[in-house]
Amino acid sequence: MSDVYPHSLDELLAIMARLRDPERGCPWDVQQDFASIAPYTIEEAYEVADAIDRGDFDDLRDELGDLLLQVVFHAQMAAEQGRFDFADVAQAISAKMIRRHPHVFGDVQYENLDAQKQAWDELKAAERVARGEAHDASALAGISHGLPEWKRAAKLQQRAATVGFDWPDHRPVLDKLAEEIDEVRAEFDAGADPARLEDEIGDVLFVVANLARHAGVDFSRALRHANAKFERRFRRMEQLAADAGGSLAAHDLLAQEQLWQRAKQDER
Numbered sequence: 001m002s003d004v005y006p007h008s009l010d011e012l013l014a015i016m017a018r019l020r021d022p023e024r025g026c027p028w029d030v031q032q033d034f035a036s037i038a039p040y041t042i043e044e045a046y047e048v049a050d051a052i053d054r055g056d057f058d059d060l061r062d063e064l065g066d067l068l069l070q071v072v073f074h075a076q077m078a079a080e081q082g083r084f085d086f087a088d089v090a091q092a093i094s095a096k097m098i099r100r101h102p103h104v105f106g107d108v109q110y111e112n113l114d115a116q117k118q119a120w121d122e123l124k125a126a127e128r129v130a131r132g133e134a135h136d137a138s139a140l141a142g143i144s145h146g147l148p149e150w151k152r153a154a155k156l157q158q159r160a161a162t163v164g165f166d167w168p169d170h171r172p173v174l175d176k177l178a179e180e181i182d183e184v185r186a187e188f189d190a191g192a193d194p195a196r197l198e199d200e201i202g203d204v205l206f207v208v209a210n211l212a213r214h215a216g217v218d219f220s221r222a223l224r225h226a227n228a229k230f231e232r233r234f235r236r237m238e239q240l241a242a243d244a245g246g247s248l249a250a251h252d253l254l255a256q257e258q259l260w261q262r263a264k265q266d267e268r
Contacts, residue, residue, distance in 0.1 A: 153209040236263035
């Protein structure tokens, strides 16, 4: 790793300012706004997580750069509107980290991690009050609606658990999951009303998120691994079909299932 940095953050900020220049910039970049860039910001965060899952640190370096670019992009657009700039963003997060870690930057001491977490939540609540947000005494206060829904489900469950509303372990969660699946089956048997199915399948997904929480499994990472496994096996099915001189689409479902089992066996 070189100690010399030929490209600085200042250069990146200057590049983004040039890209957004109405006269000399990139037409696509100039057209963008906060709403149009937000999906890319979310996508880049997931690509960072994917690189970490794969243990690909060269790719992680690049993906972190892409994610940093998203922060710079939003800050540049805000600066153009006279709202804030990148320096304000950096100052705000620095101040927040110092404020929320009095045990590191001050003389506060916590007995254990649980006490530290409770203090963290109390500090966040005080910040909401300081911003003028209406006081919300609920244990669920402050959970963002902008989170991916699986993540919001996990946070809702975690907060409910702080006041004792939680299963003692994974076993009753599995029982609840079986109950919810039975209710989905009953809706199909009753005629599969779309609204009712949406409600019941939502309950299944909520319980699955709870099960992952009790198992100490990251829901998103588990699903990414399942997606990768399906893609790997499906591509192997396609290859097996091609090796036999045909296409996967030319096989009926029974033959495709046999190829699926072969793909699974090949992995072993």
